[in-house]
Amino acid sequence: MSAVNGSTPKKAVHFGAGNIGRGFVACFLHNSGYEVIFADVAAPLIDKLNAQPSYKVIEVGAEGTTENIITNYRAINSRTQEQELIEEISTADVVTCSVGPNILKFIAPVIAKGIDQRPQDLKPMAVIACENAIGATDTLAGFIKQNTPESRLEDHSDRARYANSAIDRIVPAQDPDAGLDVKLEKFYEWVVDRTPFEGFEVPPIEGIQWVDHLEPYIERKLYTVNTGHATAAYHGYNRRKRTVYDALQDKHIHGEVRKALAETSKLITTKHGIDEKEQAAYAEKIIRRIGNPHLEDAVERVGRAPLRKLSRKERFIGPAAHLAENDHDCQALLAAAEMAFRFQSVEEDAESKELAEIMNNDTPEEVVRKICGLTEQEKLFPKMVEIVSRVQADAQD
Ligand SMILES: NC(=O)c1ccc[n+]([C@@H]2O[C@H](COP(=O)([O-])OP(=O)(O)OC[C@H]3O[C@@H](n4cnc5c(N)ncnc54)[C@H](O)[C@@H]3O)[C@@H](O)[C@H]2O)c1
Numbered sequence: 162m163s164a165v166n167g168s169t170p171k172k173a174v175h176f177g178a179g180n181i182g183r184g185f186v187a188c189f190l191h192n193s194g195y196e197v198i199f200a201d202v203a204a205p206l207i208d209k210l211n212a213q214p215s216y217k218v219i220e221v222g223a224e225g226t227t228e229n230i231i232t233n234y235r236a237i238n239s240r241t242q243e244q245e246l247i248e249e250i251s252t253a254d255v256v257t258c259s260v261g262p263n264i265l266k267f268i269a270p271v272i273a274k275g276i277d278q279r280p281q282d283l284k285p286m287a288v289i290a291c292e293n294a295i296g297a298t299d300t301l302a303g304f305i306k307q308n309t310p311e312s313r314l315e316d317h318s319d320r321a322r323y324a325n326s327a328i329d330r331i332v333p334a335q336d337p338d339a340g341l342d343v344k345l346e347k348f349y350e351w352v353v354d355r356t357p358f359e360g361f362e363v364p365p366i367e368g369i370q371w372v373d374h375l376e377p378y379i380e381r382k383l384y385t386v387n388t389g390h391a392t393a394a395y396h397g398y399n400r401r402k403r404t405v406y407d408a409l410q411d412k413h414i415h416g417e418v419r420k421a422l423a424e425t426s427k428l429i430t431t432k433h434g435i436d437e438k439e440q441a442a443y444a445e446k447i448i449r450r451i452g453n454p455h456l457e458d459a460v461e462r463v464g465r466a467p468l469r470k471l472s473r474k475e476r477f478i479g480p481a482a483h484l485a486e487n488d489h490d491c492q493a494l495l496a497a498a499e500m501a502f503r504f505q506s507v508e509e510d511a512e513s514k515e516l517a518e519i520m521n522n523d524t525p526e527e528v529v530r531k532i533c534g535l536t537e538q539e540k541l542f543p544k545m546v547e548i549v550s551r552v553q554a555d556a557q558d
């Protein structure tokens with residue numbers, strides 16, 4: 162383990178050595194002097210990481226290209242090297258993950274074992290989930306605690322502190338011949354809740370913005386960046402566009418993205434008291450970011466996992482349900498959700514196949530309850546039933 166600038170060596174275990182893991186989280190940890198231990202289940206990726214002492218993170222944009230060289234890492238297979246991983250976790254300063262919100266339950270047991278074996282003289286490790294989901298670290302913490310013996314829960318906070326985060330940087334799927342290198346946009350934002358570290362210093366990770374109230378940041382991010390991105394991707398997929406950039410060249414789609422962001426901006430400004438002008442400028446910036454011509458971001462990546470994206474707290478139903486309840490307009494969000502319901506049986510996307518099955522077998526009301534998590538009492542319920550009925554009827558033609 163090497164120290165940077167003579168500082169104490171620091172160690173981070175990061176679950177998920179994929180796009181955001183290698184390209185953003187590990188890059189920031191490395192630049193802050195941490196040794197990074199990647200934990201993943203993809204054996205070829207682990208072998209490559211262990212065989213190659215460095216990889217490049219390449220930032221692309223209108224301003225040109227810059228490169229970061231990442232070193233001082235190792236990789237562990239979390240399926241086959243459990244004991245080794247537990248030992249690394251037990252002495253880590255930080256545990257992060259970017260595996261996808263549905264995978265958190267699978268990584269929790271090994272983290273629970275690592276935390277439980279933490280030597281008493283070490284201060285609590287920081288656990289930060291870096292997923293696109295509201296309260297992802299809380300979700301992970303819940304699974305970790307379920308996997309911890311009851312007798313060890315009382316002083317669990319002496320061993321681990323859990324902080325929610327909002328992480329924003331567009332990292333598209335990489336060229337098959339890129340190896341470990343990651344191409345991504347220059348912009349980044351990583352906002353983390355400071356409050357769980359009361360009485361301790363926050364982990365010294367350069368680039369993190371520490372805040373006392375995370376909710377406005379994560380809702381603004383998910384309901385602007387991800388709503389806009391997904392709106393472009395689902396409309397784009399249904400109009401046979403290849404990338405989000407291509408989709409945004411289409412006037413109709415561009416208009417739908419703007420309308421959807423005007424709707425979510427209403428929620429963000431009214432619910433969180435964010436200034437209208439500030440939110441308008443933020444939304445403009447997001448439209449520019451998702452339309453970055455250098456990124457080649459395929460609509461299939463951005464639309465991946467439609468069941469997750471159509472769920473209750475996610476980028477369409479979350480804001481639309483809130484707006485409908487308050488009698489505000491949510492037409493563009495509904496139009497985008499309809500396009501998401503049409504994202505069925507897409508190659509290499511298991512959820513899109515499951516969506517097709519549910520749409521074939523269930524009534525519209527069952528679909529809306531099951532996928533969107535809405536109840537009959539909510540004002541959005543009948544609107545979604547209408548949409549699902551239309552998509553089902555079109556499939557019969
Ligand atoms: N790519 C982006 O632009 C971006 C930006 C912000 C947040 N995110 C979020 O980060 C998360 C990951 O996204 P990504 O684009 O990096 O995806 P990805 O598919 O590139 O990476 C996910 C990685 O997790 C690994 N993995 C899967 N199951 C695992 C397990 N049980 N244990 C350990 N590793 C496992 C996969 O092998 C893969 O390497 C998602 O929640 C996503 O929403 C992505």
Ligand SMILES: O=P(O)(O)OC[C@@H](O)[C@@H](O)[C@H](O)[C@H](O)CO
Nearest residue numbers: 293328329330331332387390463
């Ligand atoms: O990662 P997902 O599947 O939740 O959403 C797809 C993209 O919108 C997302 O990965 C963005 O690129 C990212 O959230 C930008 O910060």
